[in-house]
Structure formats: C-alpha cells, structure tokens
Amino acid sequence: MLSLNKLKDKFNKNKKYFKNDFLAGITVALALIPEAIAFAFVAGVSPIISLQTAVVIGLVAAAFTGRPGMISSSTAAIAIVLAPLIAQYGLEYLFMTVILIGILQVLMGVFRLGKYTSIIPYPVVLGFLNGLAIVIFLAQWSQFQVDGAWLPTPDFLIMLGFVFITMLIIHFFPKLTKAVPSSLVAIGLVTTISILLAKFEIYELRTVQDFAGIELKGGMPEFHIPDLKLSWEVLEIIFPYAFIASLVGLAEATLTLRVIDEMTDTKGHTNKEYFAQGLANVVNGFFGGMGGDAMIGQSIVNIKSGGRTRLSGLVAATALILFIMFASPLVNAIPLASLVGLMFIVVVSTFKWESLKYGKNIPVQDFVVIIVVTLVTIFQDLASAVIVGVLLSTVMFAWEKGKKMYVKTQIGKDKSKIYKVNGVLFFGSVLSFKDLFDIKGDPKKVILDLKYAKVMDYSALEAIDSVALRYKEAGKKFMITRAGESCLRLLRDAEDITSIVIDEDYDPTD
DSSP: OHHHHHHHHHHHHHGGGHHHHHHHHHHHHHHHHHHHHHHHHHHTSOHHHHHHHHHHHHHHHHHHOSSTTOOEEEOHHHHHHHHHHHHHHOHHHHHHHHHHHHHHHHHHHHTTGGGGGGGSOHHHHHHHHHHHHHHHHHHGGGGGEETTEEOOHHHHHHHHHHHHHHHHHHHHHHHHOSSSOHHHHHHHHHHHHHHHHHHTTSOOOOBHHHHHSSOOOOOOOOOOOOSSOOOHHHHHHHHHHHHHHHHHHHHHHHHHHHHHHHHHTOOOOHHHHHHHHHHHHHHHHTTTOOOEEEOHHHHHHHHHTTOOSHHHHHHHHHHHHHHHHHOHHHHHHOBHHHHHHHHHHHHHHHSOGGGGGTGGGSOHHHHHHHHHHHHHHHHSOHHHHHHHHHHHHHHHHHHHHHHOOEEEEEEOTTSOEEEEEEEEESTTTHHHHHTTOOTTTSOSEEEEEOTTEEEOSHHHHHHHHHHHHHHHHTTOEEEEESOOHHHHHHHHHTGGGOOOOBOTTOOTTO
16 A cells, blocks of 8 residues: 555656656657667668667666666667677577576666666766767768768758758747747658658658668567577577677666766666666567667657656657557658757757866866767777776776875884875885885884875785885884774785784884
C-alpha cells in the first residue's frame, strides 16, 4: 500500500510535465529516424533493423531508466564497434553479442560500479561535449551529398536555406508560445512547405526516403532466439566485441546522465541506468537488434523540448514504431533540411562556448585536458576520449602535486639534523623527496619528521628506504619520527623488506 501511495505521489508531482513530455517524445522520434538510418549504414545492416533497435532500446531503457529524460537508441558508437563482427560473421553472431553486451552492463549495474564514474573530471566532460558537438556538426554534411558527391550549388544553397529557416523557427517560436516544442513546429512547417513545393512542381527538397534509398515501412519487432549454439569458440569471438561495446555504451550513458543532471539541476542514478541499459540490450538481442545506448544529442533535444520524465522516452519509442507502421508516407516526406537544422541547434547548445574564453582563468593542465579530449572525441571515439582524459588528468594532477613538497631543517639538541617534510609523498613526488637530503654534509644522526607529511604508496616507501640505505652506506644513522597512523601501517607492513628505522619516542622539539 505504501508503494502504491508513493507511485500516486510521484504521478501527481510529474503530471505537470506530461504534455511537454508527449510533444518532446514526438520531436525526438522524428529526429531519430535519419540518425538510425545512418547508423544502419555504419553497421552494415538494414535500416529497418536499426529503426526497430531504436524502438526496443528506447522503450526498455526509458521504462527502467535511472535518469528520466534520457533517450536511448541505436548509436554510432556501438555500430562502429560491431561493424567488423557483422561483416565477418553475420547477423546471428551480432544478436548473440548484443545479448552479452546487455548481460555485462546489467552486472556492472548490479555490482554498483557506477560509483567509479566520479573519477571523471569536469574538464573531461567539457572536452567530450565540445568534441561531440563538432562530430554532430560534421556528420550533418553527409545529408548534402548523394553517392559521395556534393549536391549541385543551387540545390546545396536551397537546402542550406531551409536549414536556416528551421533554426530560426526553433529559436524564435518560444518567444510566441512555449505550449508546443519549437523543434516540432519547425519540422512540421518545413515539411508542409516541402510537400506543397513538390505538389505544385516548384522544387523537391531531399527527404528521408531519398536519404534511405528505399521507402521506409516496417512492422513490430519480432522475438528471435539467435540461431547459434553458444560454445567456447563462439564466446571467444563475441566476447571482445561485447566487452568493448559494453564499456563504450556505459561511457556514453554516464556522460549523458551527467549532462542532463547539469541541465535540469537534478540527480540521476548511475547504477540504475547501467542496469536499464543492460536490460535494454538483452531484450534487444532477443528481438533481432543491433544494440545501442544513451544518445546525448537526442537527450538534449528532449530536454530542450520540455521532456523531463520517463514518459518522453516511452513516447519517442512508441511514436517511432507507429510512424514506421502507419505514417510511413509522412515520415518519408520529411525534408532532411528540417532535421539538419534541428541538429545544428543541438550543436549550438551542446558546445560549451564559455570554454573558449577560459584561457588563463583556469589551470593550464585543465585547458590541455579539454583540448586533448575534444580532439580524441573527434578523431577517435568517446570511450578512448574518456580514458585518455582521465589518465591525462591523473598524470597532470600527480605532476602538480609532486612539485608541492616543502622541507624545513633544524639542528636538534643532540646535534642531529631534522628534516621536517610537508607534503604528500607518493609516486609523483619521490624524485623531489630524494633531492631534499644532503647525504655528505649531514651529521652522524639524521631525523625525518613526517608529522606534516603523508606517505601514500609503495613508491614513497621505496624512496624513504633508498634515502635510509644511502645514509647507512655513509656510516650515518637515519630514523623516522612522528609518522601518522596510515604511514606507520605502511612502514610496519614493509619492515621486513626495508632498512627504515622508526623512533616514535623521539620528539624534535625537545
């Protein structure tokens, strides 16, 4: 009864969003069509398979999502990873791989691995968004080509003109009213103009059907058990593809979640989203799909169009299959210019323009990370960009932290020399640490005071041991005092393999 009351309260809280969710979902469904078709070409499968994948992934992920407002579908990232598998082994191997992708992602959600996404620094997110915006921008120009050749100049300019008309409608219509998403109004108006121009034989704009090369018409996805006996040999083939694709998919989901969190000032649930993405891929594999994940571009379209709850994602997937089944003439007639204009608006809103003005206002290492991640996103892929960004941020952090090592020396009452070290001693600072000591010039007794220092890892222990050995070889006594608890644990655990002497009773202030 309590859960029923909670559901009722949640419904009453969210019902104010439902109208905008419904309209935003329709907008997203229309915008998904050319992208899904393009991803089919990338993967080497039928456009209908990609469209049906978008439906299944979208429905399941939206129903179980940990981030309401997120849109999931077939994507270029997964298509690129799986394309070699499809080309070499065929569709049945693809379906089995997609199921395995889902299982891996479900396990990552169940074991709550989402907590590790907190290590992704904000400069990495900025670089990813900027790179993604550029990738989306560049991808739209394929709509201006036929069989790899650019449209004739008059056709190119006319199409570009309708792109700008679409963008102007999307930008200015909200100033009149926000009752209907401006992107949906723009697509509707430009489609109407396109149909009228064709009817009166004035001009024919390129349409979704022209882009697909066939008339898009399909039915409901059908349940299909992969016609493939699972064996160790099959697993050896599909596991590498599944593992890489699962990580790529979760990387996109993680960053999409963080972007929507920032846009809506709300908090999503990463582990729940991992589970939702995995379940969506498992179901998708059993319905003959090509796999997918969260789509940051379409998620931004959804949020900008007013989508706030999981209803928008459910409507998008439902509307997409209804369009394919019952409104294919209308879908096929949508001019590409209207969809390109919509995606250009997404580019403008996705790119973090303020990052261009950061310059000297942020640390140089952060600016470098932004640039590098942007370039890797453009020329490689999202997963590589995130990995490179995190590693680069870690190395730069270690470098900067390693430089912040301070020492103060004094002579004790027993004529010993005391080194009072202030800073973090770890792999990034060991070289600076070793340079602190004057082995030849120091007296017979040397004390290392670690009261204001933190010893973090084995590299630090090795550095201390190296210094201790050098003093021992010089015939001098080297001791450590006032080490913290964590440091003492490290030192005691390693006492059998080091020459470090600890004197906890020595007080350099005496």
